[in-house]
Amino acid sequence: MIEFHQVSKVFDSGENKVAALKNINLTVEKGDIFGVIGFSGAGKSTLIRTVNLLEYPTSGDVIVEGKNLANMSEKEIREAKKNIGMIFQHFNLLNSKTVFDNVAMPLILSKNKKKDIEARVHEILRFVGLEDKAKNYPDQLSGGQKQRVGIARALATNPSILLCDEATSALDPQTTKSILDLLKRINEEYKITILIITHEMEVIKQICNRVAVMENGQIIETGSVFDIFAHPKTDTTRNFVKSVVRDEVPKSVYKILKENANNSRIFKIEFFGTDSGQPIVSNTAKTYNVEINVLFGNITELQEIPFGNLIVELGGDHHEIERALRFIINQDIEVREVFEDGSQHRVDFERLVGNALHG
Template structure:
């Protein structure tokens, strides 16, 4: 649907050169809600603006449904870009126009019949929940309502792609949640592919199915949201994941590690999904002559799949503790031992995606 092939963008100011994008290769499949995340200056906004050629790449290709938009003549490009809607962080509404007129604007510019414009605007305002605000002006609306107008305006020409450039950054958490739920409906009901630019991992977690991580103009990691959360490979990605799923060991837990290491050890049990429904931790405690205390837990859901970690204290004879941990590992669960300084090392011989449900 959207394909970036070796896309680079260079900005020149006097004798200075800024490499905003460096050889970006990303494919967004039809029907994706694809997120691009990075800190300020990572190049993500420049990237999204190359899709509708608000920024023309210095090199490389941007393909939409197989067509190279970087080589389309200007007159034909204007028509092709009607297939791409865009919503912005600061709404970009015309304050002198009503909600109705703001939504109708792209249809007026496309010279659509007045009766068809009225039908379409009425339909789309009902979809975004603003039927009763058609005659209001932007300064009479809340931030969330303004963004709904922005979404309605972007949807009015019936695009197949929707670009969202930090679309929720100016909104409070509750309003952000409602806007993300609306974007999910857009994706599901209108079958529109969505590309989201954000610096908030919570946005990625709530709405996206795939994600790319950018840093200093480069793509450093990409994959399914579940895989990126479960197995981040870079420091930057791990920091983003930790903003949503806390996986560092609390200091109170570290203090416990100074207990007798022969009778008490601390482990972090990481789980990614559930298949068997077996309460592995409680089952282990019953099977072996050990006592297991759950000291800390952080559990969330990614696309309906449980994801998180438990920090457990296992008390017992050295051999019993080892046998108990080996049993947990055999359930295809990743286990890390927590050292006195808070560092962790994996007990498993290899990483697994497994089936643990805490009991």
């Protein structure tokens, strides 16, 4: 559907050259709600703007539905862009025009018949829940309503692709949720592929099925949303995940544990899918002579799959703790030891088995 092949973009202001994109390779499949996340300056806005040629790549190819827009004539580009709708962060509405006229603008520019324009605009306004606001002006609307107008305008020409440039960052959390729910409906009911860029991991969590993480103009990690949340590979991705899935023990807790001097160790137990319903902690405490103190825990849902973690303190004899860890890991549950500096290291089951054989 959308393919980026070795795409680079360099902004040249004379003395200074800024490489906004560096050899991007990425594929968005038909039907995806694909998220691109990164901090400010990562290059994500530049990336999304190359899809509809608001920015021309310096090198490489952006292939949209099998075609490279950069190789087309102006007339062909205009026709191709009808299949690409775009939603902006700050709405980009014409304040001097009514809601109806704002939504009708792409159809008017495409020289559709007046009767067809009226039917399509009313249909889309009804879909986004603003049919009663057709005669209002943007200044009479809330932020969420303005964004719904922007979405309706983007859908007016029946696009197959919808680009969302930080579409919810100017909205409050409740309104953000309603807009994301609307985007999900658009994807499901109209079968429109959505490419959304954001700096909010909560947005990725709520509606995306795949995600790419950008840093310094490069893609540093990509995969399904579940895999990225469950197994982040880079520090940047881990920091984004932590903004949604908290898994840190406050330093004050470490201080108290250290003062108790009970030779305990701290572990993070990660749960996926059906593992979330298992009474692992109680079963471990019943079976082994260890003290288990739950310090922190949460559970969330990613793509309708439960995902969560527990931070626990295990106290007792060193060998008994290792026996308990073997028992937990043997349930196909991942365990990481957590250290005072915040670092985490995966507990190696083979090492534990080896220790048991030799000890």
